[in-house]
Amino acid sequence: MLLKLHKLCGRHERWLSTSLAARQSFRKWYQQLWTTKRTNLPPYEHFTQIGDPVLRDRAAEVPADCVNSKEIHAIVDQMVHVLRKFDCVGIAAPQIGVSLRIIAMEFRRSIKKDLSDATYKRRQMSELPLTVLINPQLTVTNYTKHKHPEGCMSVRGFSAEVERYEGVKLSGLDRQGVHSELELSGWNARIAQHEMEHLDGKLYTDHMDRSTFMCTCWEAVNTKSGRVEIPFYK
Numbered sequence: 001m002l003l004k005l006h007k008l009c010g011r012h013e014r015w016l017s018t019s020l021a022a023r024q025s026f027r028k029w030y031q032q033l034w035t036t037k038r039t040n041l042p043p044y045e046h047f048t049q050i051g052d053p054v055l056r057d058r059a060a061e062v063p064a065d066c067v068n069s070k071e072i073h074a075i076v077d078q079m080v081h082v083l084r085k086f087d088c089v090g091i092a093a094p095q096i097g098v099s100l101r102i103i104a105m106e107f108r109r110s111i112k113k114d115l116s117d118a119t120y121k122r123r124q125m126s127e128l129p130l131t132v133l134i135n136p137q138l139t140v141t142n143y144t145k146h147k148h149p150e151g152c153m154s155v156r157g158f159s160a161e162v163e164r165y166e167g168v169k170l171s172g173l174d175r176q177g178v179h180s181e182l183e184l185s186g187w188n189a190r191i192a193q194h195e196m197e198h199l200d201g202k203l204y205t206d207h208m209d210r211s212t213f214m215c216t217c218w219e220a221v222n223t224k225s226g227r228v229e230i231p232f233y234k
Ligand SMILES: [Zn+2]
Pocket: 151, 152, 153, 154, 194, 198
């Protein structure tokens, strides 16, 4: 086997001596054969899943002089892209594999069409324009607790009831590095609490009502004789 490889390399080396570009592409191909390193690196275009250590780390503050940098802008752009691609309402940077304290939230009008008026009202849902916060801080402004079903794109295919405070205040830096503050209530306060937990390596499954934990497609599993797939891509 070793001999065969030497032969292969020798042949390629002769061929490569004629072209620098070809040599570089060979090196890349060769390294890929022998490296155990992952080739798909963050920021991902998918959601990291429970079990990934990045979801359990305490995310690092973005250094003040990096907030308005092209690197952080690229991470924020990718977060917004993934948030909208998967049609969800909140995302934290660890969910695309980046252990930094950045969250993005958006409750679009289009989400309402998938919910009954009664559900929309009971869960105190309302529209929220795209909100990006870097190094956010949360304070509770209304300690009344509400329990509603909640899901997480990093625990794909499941949901459970979770208690959350009714009102919160969020402060942090926007994507230009300008201090920003906003008060949220109802479902939007829930989104904020959920995303903030991601920055501290916590998931809703850590404090959910365990008796309500369920597979969101359990009925389809029965009607389709188990032929149901939960996609992790879109
Ligand atoms: Zn989540």
